Amino acid sequence: MIVPFAAGGGSDLAGRSIAAALEKAQPGLKVTVENRDGGSGAVGYSALLGKKGNGNYLLATENAILSLPISGQVSFTRKDFTPVAKLAEDGGILVVKKDSPFKTCTDVVNAAKSGRVSVGMSGAYGVDNVIFTLIEQKTGVTFQRVPFESGGELVPAVLGGQVQVALLNPGEVIGQFRSGDLRGLCVTTDERYTYPELASLGTAKEQGIDVSYVQFRGILGAGGLDEREKAYWVQAAKGITRTAEFQKWLKDNYLQQSELYGDDFAAYLEQLDTALAPLLKKPS
Structure with missing residues (x-):
């Protein structure tokens, strides 16, 4: 499991928690987490890009899979990877x-x-x-x-x-x-958090700033996987949210569970990509 950001941040917490939950959901599976930080996520995603066709690598993904290509910082796009699962949303x-x-x-x-x-x-x-x-x-x-x-x-x-x-x-x-x-x-969420520690914080919209945007947390596989490998990881991911490890991560880190798998996750990425493009794309 590649984490494309440094240890200690939200993406690192997500990757390690998802890896632990994946092991619990798939008895006998061993998931080793590796931080490959640098370039605002580009180094980690590039590492997975180099594993094309290899079903033994996953990546703890978030919105950088869309924003890096749109901003013209990398040569790859979301289409170079295999969408496995969106599991949660993480507000700011x-x-x-x-x-x-x-x-x-x-x-x-x-x-x-x-x-x-x-x-x-x-x-x-x-x-x-x-x-x-x-x-x-x-x-x-x-x-x-x-x-x-x-x-x-x-x-x-x-x-x-x-x-x-x-x-x-x-x-x-x-x-x-x-x-x-x-x-x-x-x-920066649509609505206030219901968690007691955060419930007093107003939304940006409440304060007159009409902005709402959250980060998704999920899993990508390498590109070029065959249907059998893709199906294996999608099915494995469906067991993650039922584990105590996953639910503890949600609660401890104040996330919201939000699931999409395989082709549905791919469609979500396409929609978000379309919405972000005019916002982030640099003039040619």
């Missing part, structure tokens, strides 16, 4: 350190209208970039982006004042919320 929270003057996401936008606001994000072309781009388009502001390789690097960056605001998944910052070292400003 704009966070600041405890002594920040920002109390809401509206405060951040207003500050950016008259000055410089630095925002930290995991990867230069992933889901965080999409959300900040959407906010910029809706409000007319421009942020100073500072990319990091994972949420594991981004948390200490916002704590240390390297960036004023960061966009992180709940599971990456819940410990800092509990300790009081970080504060949430708003969530």
